Amino acid sequence: DVKVTQSSRYLVKRTGEKVFLECVQDMDHENMFWYRQDPGLGLRLIYFSYDVKMKEKGDIPEGYSVSREKKERFSLILESASTNQTSMYLCASSRWGTLAHHWADTQYFGPGTRLTVL
Amino acid sequence: SQQGEEDPQALSIQEGENATMNCSYKTSINNLQWYRQNSGRGLVHLILIRSNEREKHSGRLRVTLDTSKKSSSLLITASRAADTASYFCAAWGGGSEKLVFGKGTKLTVNP
Numbered sequence: 001d002v003k004v005t006q007s008s009r010y011l012v013k014r015t016g017e018k019v020f021l022e023c024v025q026d027m028d029h030e031n032m033f034w035y036r037q038d039p040g041l042g043l044r045l046i047y048f049s050y051d052v053k054m055k056e057k058g059d060i061p062e063g064y065s066v067s068r069e070k071k072e073r074f075s076l077i078l079e080s081a082s083t084n085q086t087s088m089y090l091c092a093s094s095r096w097g098t099l100a101h102h103w104a105d106t107q108y109f110g111p112g113t114r115l116t117v118l
Numbered sequence: 119s120q121q122g123e124e125d126p127q128a129l130s131i132q133e134g135e136n137a138t139m140n141c142s143y144k145t146s147i148n149n150l151q152w153y154r155q156n157s158g159r160g161l162v163h164l165i166l167i168r169s170n171e172r173e174k175h176s177g178r179l180r181v182t183l184d185t186s187k188k189s190s191s192l193l194i195t196a197s198r199a200a201d202t203a204s205y206f207c208a209a210w211g212g213g214s215e216k217l218v219f220g221k222g223t224k225l226t227v228n229p
Contacts, residue, residue, distance in 0.1 A: 106151065108163065
């Protein structure tokens with residue numbers, strides 16, 4: 001079974017802090033994603049990566065950056081945390097496909113990190 | 119714009135009853151996927167249905183796709199309390215590079 005793990009289930013940080021959220025998958029998947037989930041807004045894509053050192057912006061990249069130095073690990077960085085970044089953060093991965101089918105495959109999600117910024 | 123929109127937003131039924139959730143989307147798709155999320159957890163993939171398929175089954179789950187109406191439905195038969203969760207549809211295609219999730223249907227199955 002695919003396993004996607006996230007470094008923390010709950011995290012509390014202060015405004016202005018730099019925050020790192022880590023995600024690791026163990027199935028040699030090419031594609032990895034970061035979403036945030038907020039009540040009434042559903043899942044929104046922050047960034048995704050389809051290869052090591054590659055990244056693409058999603059719908060809401062502002063205030064975030066990502067790093068993918070190794071295939072199995074995709075990190076989300078909040079450069080200077082703000083209260084409006086309080087949210088549930090979900091990481092996902094999917095198998096490699098052709099460029100046109102990056103998104104077609106099943107996505108496997110981690111358990112989520114609930115981040116509170118005070 | 120939102121690709122997948124679930125209906126209803128919330129559904130409460132008794133154990134043993136069937137639960138039907140609907141999803142509508144705006145543009146043509148390549149595939150549509152359904153996911154489940156237990157409270158406070160990550161999403162779990164249930165079924166993927168491709169645009170050239172009309173119906174798919176997996177255990178107590180049945181998914182239909184009507185591309186002419188741009189809609190899909192998820193039927194859970196003989197529901198159990200453990201089916202209590204939020205259910206999301208996610209559509210891919212229509213020129214978008216993204217798998218776009220709806221806002222979900224919150225299903226409560228009462229024992």
